[in-house]
Amino acid sequence: MSTPERLIEATRELLWDRGYVGTSPKAIQQRAGAGQGSMYHHFSGKPALARAAIVRTTEELRATAEAALGGTDTGSGTGTEVGAGSGTASASAYDRIAAYLVREREVLRGCPVGRLTMDPDIMADETLRAPVDETLDWLRGRLAGIVQEGLERGEFPAALDPAEIASTVVATVQGGYVLARASGSPAAFDAGVRGLLALLAPARDDPNSPRS
Amino acid sequence: MSTPERLIEATRELLWDRGYVGTSPKAIQQRAGAGQGSMYHHFSGKPALARAAIVRTTEELRATAEAALGGTDTGSGTGTEVGAGSGTASASAYDRIAAYLVREREVLRGCPVGRLTMDPDIMADETLRAPVDETLDWLRGRLAGIVQEGLERGEFPAALDPAEIASTVVATVQGGYVLARASGSPAAFDAGVRGLLALLAPARDDPNSPRS
DNA sequence: GTCTATAGAACGATAGAC
């Protein structure tokens, strides 16, 4: 791996674990196995390196999310699939959202993108903040589109607002990281996700009809 | 206000805005209007001051949350109250959760407690981490109890798990802060909360019955 | 209790040899 490449990867790891303020050029160099001069030859400084790292991390998040949300069924259904069952029909909205929610994550490390929003130095620098904002915005839009499809298929109550539900889904994930880190266990993340899935569950024809 | 008092308050503000790593003793002293020697006379160092600040902030969060969740109706109902309407009956579970969710917040500053979970130095120090963990744990338990009451009153579908829903509620709030900060607007927080309230809404006898 | 002085280390970056 080339030196700039190693520097970017080292920065990504440190940004994830320690944030921008907690990441020093020295630590980056050590982790990347590169010297001072080498780092400053390839990058103008800490902000430039951080930008490269953040852009790559946000691109990766988009790709990972899209893989779960894409709807090209990976074969392992949840058992609550909806639809007419034609050969290559895309998975239900619920299933695609569920696939996104339960995908494998390094829960205790937190979200490599969401974490950055708590860093004042990142939020203050437009070039660092923009990729974060755009990525979470894209994710909400992507989810809103899927909820909209679900609404059209009658999967969800018509009263739901796609953009709002999308925000709730992303917020539950981001907040799940917080709960997991606080408690030191991924269980809290999982609980939040299961609660959300229960609320979203298409199986609304519940034997226990609510509200008298 | 006494000097120790001012130091604690200054630390609380800085911890909220810049986190533990981003908060220097010097910055605390300047904000508190206290000198170096003064600070080290009253506190053994940055960790001790941070502990005092964190304990106070978590206590404050509990009190604020309890005020909304307490159920002693503040008079401004949401219009969806449930119950037999006896004189001093406590508000519905939905209303109490809604009151907690929509309470006034400095959304763009993030959660003064949840933010701390992203600070590796705080998570590594048991004396700093404990109050954060205990507070979020208390909040989840408190909410779970209210959901349980709602279940017993038939406000929610019986399939819901109180602890899971409680985690979802707290996660939505914590994640809402992330979305708001990323986008630079409280709107994303509000959207997530409205989505969650729509999913929790007791008005489940929806004209549009889902899932065919 | 509060002040100033001082300390060793780390921070973020630059200079210039190779």
Add this chain to the structure above:
DNA sequence: GTCTATCGTTCTATAGAC
């Protein structure tokens, strides 16, 4: 491209006068 040397600043804390 990579190295070592150096720089001015900030960090966190201690010492000791007042």
